[in-house]
Amino acid sequence: MSDTPHPRRIPDRLDKPLSSAIFSWEALLVVIAVLIFAVNSFASPYFLDPWSLSDLTFNFTEKGLIALAMALLIISGEIDLSVAAIVALASTMMGMAVQSGAGTPVLVAIGVVVGLGCGAFNGLLVTRLGLPSIVVTIGTMSLFRGIAFIILGDQAYKGYPESFAFFGQGYVWWVFSFELALFLVAALIYWFVLHRTSFGRKVFAIGNNPVACQFSGVRVGRIKFILFCLTGLMSGIASVLITSRLGSTRPSIAQGYELEAITMVVLGGVSILGGAGSILGVVLAAFIMGLVTFGLGLLNVPGIVMSIFIGLLLIIVIALPIVWRRLREGRFA
Amino acid sequence: MKNFLKYREIWLLAGIAVLIGLISTRFPGFADPANLRQVFNDTSILMILALGQMVVILTRSIDLSMASNLCFTGMVVAMLNAAHPAIPIPVLIAIALFVGLVLGAINGFLVWRLNIPSIVVTLGTLTIYRGATFVVSGGAWVNADQMSPDFINFQRAAFLGLPVLSWIAIIVIALFFLVMTRTQIGRSIHAIGVNPTASVYAGIDVGRTKFIVFCISGMIGGLAGYLWISRYVIASVEVANGYELNIIAACVIGGISIAGGIGSVGGAVLGALFLGIISNALPVINISPFWQMAISGSAIILAVVLNARGERRQGRIILRKAEAA
Numbered sequence: 116m117s118d119t120p121h122p123r124r125i126p127d128r129l130d131k132p133l134s135s136a137i138f139s140w141e142a143l144l145v146v147i148a149v150l151i152f153a154v155n156s157f158a159s160p161y162f163l164d165p166w167s168l169s170d171l172t173f174n175f176t177e178k179g180l181i182a183l184a185m186a187l188l189i190i191s192g193e194i195d196l197s198v199a200a201i202v203a204l205a206s207t208m209m210g211m212a213v214q215s216g217a218g219t220p221v222l223v224a225i226g227v228v229v230g231l232g233c234g235a236f237n238g239l240l241v242t243r244l245g246l247p248s249i250v251v252t253i254g255t256m257s258l259f260r261g262i263a264f265i266i267l268g269d270q271a272y273k274g275y276p277e278s279f280a281f282f283g284q285g286y287v288w289w290v291f292s293f294e295l296a297l298f299l300v301a302a303l304i305y306w307f308v309l310h311r312t313s314f315g316r317k318v319f320a321i322g323n324n325p326v327a328c329q330f331s332g333v334r335v336g337r338i339k340f341i342l343f344c345l346t347g348l349m350s351g352i353a354s355v356l357i358t359s360r361l362g363s364t365r366p367s368i369a370q371g372y373e374l375e376a377i378t379m380v381v382l383g384g385v386s387i388l389g390g391a392g393s394i395l396g397v398v399l400a401a402f403i404m405g406l407v408t409f410g411l412g413l414l415n416v417p418g419i420v421m422s423i424f425i426g427l428l429l430i431i432v433i434a435l436p437i438v439w440r441r442l443r444e445g446r447f448a
Numbered sequence: 449m450k451n452f453l454k455y456r457e458i459w460l461l462a463g464i465a466v467l468i469g470l471i472s473t474r475f476p477g478f479a480d481p482a483n484l485r486q487v488f489n490d491t492s493i494l495m496i497l498a499l500g501q502m503v504v505i506l507t508r509s510i511d512l513s514m515a516s517n518l519c520f521t522g523m524v525v526a527m528l529n530a531a532h533p534a535i536p537i538p539v540l541i542a543i544a545l546f547v548g549l550v551l552g553a554i555n556g557f558l559v560w561r562l563n564i565p566s567i568v569v570t571l572g573t574l575t576i577y578r579g580a581t582f583v584v585s586g587g588a589w590v591n592a593d594q595m596s597p598d599f600i601n602f603q604r605a606a607f608l609g610l611p612v613l614s615w616i617a618i619i620v621i622a623l624f625f626l627v628m629t630r631t632q633i634g635r636s637i638h639a640i641g642v643n644p645t646a647s648v649y650a651g652i653d654v655g656r657t658k659f660i661v662f663c664i665s666g667m668i669g670g671l672a673g674y675l676w677i678s679r680y681v682i683a684s685v686e687v688a689n690g691y692e693l694n695i696i697a698a699c700v701i702g703g704i705s706i707a708g709g710i711g712s713v714g715g716a717v718l719g720a721l722f723l724g725i726i727s728n729a730l731p732v733i734n735i736s737p738f739w740q741m742a743i744s745g746s747a748i749i750l751a752v753v754l755n756a757r758g759e760r761r762q763g764r765i766i767l768r769k770a771e772a773a
Contacts, residue, residue: 196693246752249510250706253693254748261742268738370690374512374571387565417587419685423579430558430572437562 140384140436144399147432148406155410162413169290173360175379175405176294177353178372179398182379183305184349186397188342189380190309192322192389193248195343197237198350199372200259205229205354207263210272210364219278226355227348233259234347238340248343256373264366272364283360294356298401301349306394318342322389375425379404382429403428456703456755457714464718467725474733485610491724492617493675495717497691498698499624500668502716503661505699506641508708509566511662513555514669515691516577521547521673523581526590526599526683533596540599544674545667551577552666556659566658574692582685590683600678613675620668625713637661641708697744698723701751722747 155162162168181198188195205226212225237255241248285293309315321328321335329335353372358364383400385392404425411421472479497514504511525544528535551573558569592600603613610618628634636657639647644654677683702719704711723744730737 240749240753244753247706250700250752251749253697253700254745254752256693257697257741257745257748259745261739261745264738264741265736268736374574378571378575381568381571387568417582419582419587420579422575423583426572426575426579430564430569430576433564433568433572434558434562437564 141393141395141399143432143435144383144396144403147428148399148403151403151406151410155406155413158410159413162410165290167413169286169292169295171405171409172292172295172298174408175401176292176298177356177360177369178375178379178404179298179401180301180349180353180356181346181372181376182383182397182401183301183394184342184346185376186380186383186385186392186394187305187309187315187318188248188346189377189385189387190322190389190392191318191339191342192325193241193339193342194252194377194387195234195237195346196249196252196373196377197233197256197259198346198353198376199369200256200263201230201233201347201350202354202357202369202372203263203366204233204259205351206358206364206368207266207272207366209275209354209358211266213272213275219276222275222279223282223355226358227351230351230354231344231348234344234350235340237347238343241343242336242340260366267364267366269366273362275359275362279359280362281359283356283358294360297352297356302394302398309394314338319390322386322391324390375404378425378429382432457712457718459754460702460715460718460722464722464725467722467729471725471729471733475729478729478732485614487725487728488617488721489611489614490728491721492613493672493679494694494698494724495617495720496620496668496675497672497695498702498716498720499620499713500665500672501695501699502702502704502711502713503624503628503637504566504665505696505704505706506637506708506711507658507661508641508644509559509658509661510570510696510706511552511555511665512567512570512692513551513573513577514665514672514695515688516574516581517548517551517666517669518673518676518691519685519687519689520551520577520581520584521670522677522687523585523590523673523683523685525674526595526677527585529596529599530590530594533599537598537602541671541674544670546670548666548668548670548673549663550666552663552669553659555666556662559662560655560659566662578685578689585683585685587685590677592681595678595681600681603675603678613679616671616675620671621713621717628713633657633660638709641705641710643709694723694744697748700748700755703751703755705755719751 181202185195185198208229209222209226212222217225233255237248237252240246240251240255282293287293287296309318317328317333317338320331320333321338325335354369357369361368379400380392380397381387382403383392383397385397407424407428408418408421411424412418468479468484477483497518501511501514521544524547525540528543529540555566555569555573558564559566603611603616605612607615628637636647636652639650639652640654640657647654676688680687698720699711699716700706700719701722702711702715702717704715704719726743726747727737727740730740730743
């Protein structure tokens with residue numbers, strides 16, 4: 116958990132957390148994705164239709180966008196449980212703007228700015244006051260969603276302009292949705308930032324040892340603040356997409372997204388203790404979660420039962436390398 | 449006097465007194481003993497759950513699956529009662545404790561034997577247990593008319609002027625107080641949170657102790673499952689959805705450090721009472737219940753900010769009295 120200095124061994128490679136010498140995390144995820152894909156296409160004749168595959172992407176793009184920024188945050192040793200509440204608050208603000216006749220560009224700007232503002236608020240509380248992020252964001256989670264509840268009450272905002280629908284429902288090329296395109300572009304940007312810049316290197320370093328970083332001249336507080344802002348920003352963008360896709364705002368919008376985004380991050384091989392992980396893993400995990408929920412949906416499995424599979428997948432995938440290593444060393448349990 | 453004021457519980461108690469005072473200015477009947485008894489009874493389940501969560505948090509772990517455990521166990525007990533109304537309530541409670549224990553032991557085993565961080569394990573079991581509730585029940589609800597009168601009335605029965613539910617809460621609080629202050633396991637739980645490495649050298653089996661705390665929180669989740677279902681007389685998959693964060697919030701307001709090692713039974717109880725008073729007071733003083741989330745969110749943030757200084761003195765808690773002497 117965040118802020119808890121865990122006594123732990125120095126990882127052999129910064130970006131490979133739980134991997135044994137035999138396989139890399141990403142390879143394991145690819146195998147799982149291919150398996151689920153194969154099972155799905157055998158299980159349902161409707162699965163391999165291009166439009167149905169395109170629908171599949173809507174299952175994960177919004178949460179995936181949040182998960183990208185969340186991955187950086189968790190690598191740095193912090194966490195943000197308030198992302199779904201930020202989505203709700205940003206969506207509520209957009210709804211209010213619609214009531215006073217705002218146009219599409221204003222709506223998008225409001226969504227993004229509210230998200231960024233909420234993220235900055237989290238970041239200030241965590242970095243300025245030195246508070247544990249898991250607690251701060253449990254508080255702001257209630258606070259942000261509470262404000263949405265106060266404003267909305269039990270009603271819903273509707274009447275979004277027609278041009279606004281493009282973000283959540285539009286296609287950039289044939290079956291290739293705008294949401295998927297945005298997710299892939301964002302994934303590329305985050306991959307570059309995390310794995311190819313000094314900023315990304317500092318994020319890893321902070322997750323491994325914040326105190327040593329401070330002494331080597333890394334501005335730990337500022338970087339963490341930026342990461343909270345990024346997570347808020349991505350939540351704001353996700354809010355624009357969800358609101359546009361649903362065409363309405365309710366106080367319960369995006370309920371439970373924070374846990375799904377964190378599940379994606381952890382499933383993607385990011386260490387919850389910080390210091391290790393990769394964007395490729397998170398993207399693959401997002402795809403896998405989309406595949407699982409969509410495939411089970413085609414088989415008429417109720418949503419709540421799908422969550423069993425997601426939960427099992429999370430635990431099994433995390434446990435697998437550990438069990439494997441123990442078996443090889445002949446000292447299980 | 450100065451030492452006295454050091455205790456966080458005193459400040460919390462004062463905060464609660466001020467809160468009750470403020471509410472009384474708007475609604476004079478609130479501070480009435482009969483009403484306060486009602487508030488205590490309404491908050492009993494949250495207090496019990498907060499205590500279970502407290503021991504987990506003290507060891508630097510977290511149990512996100514408590515509300516799902518509550519939902520699953522409650523459904524199992526309610527279905528048993530609907531199918532076999534003859535089963536006596538104490539047996540049902542024992543079954544609830546056992547089912548909860550099994551679910552908690554699964555969490556504990558994964559944390560202990562496989563060394564998976566508890567936040568990941570319980571994030572997984574959170575969804576699994578709730579999904580399992582759907583599988584067990586087939587998505588059906590158990591309604592009030594399917595439950596036996598005994599099942600519903602047991603916790604409402606008055607005993608020495610208090611409902612049985614309140615007595616259960618009092619017994620659980622007393623048990624936790626004894627275990628945390630008078631037993632070796634209570635001391636080990638504190639010690640692990642303060643310094644896991646030193647605990648190992650002191651001969652404490654850290655993994656096994658973590659397993660035990662998850663078993664405790666599981667049993668508490670199971671007990672709360674029966675209490676919740678028989679109180680709100682409906683068992684469905686949606687029961688206590690998202691409640692895990694309320695439980696953690698109660699702990700946080702109660703001054704239990706999420707970084708482990710710091711916290712007390714009194715703190716957890718008072719933290720839960722604080723949230724309970726807010727949710728009880730809003731309707732009677734004519735504030736829309738929609739304000740509840742925002743108010744408890746602000747309370748959490750405020751509590752964390754106020755606690756921040758205390759958290760920096762990590763690792764001193766056990767020795768605090770010795771130091772003062």
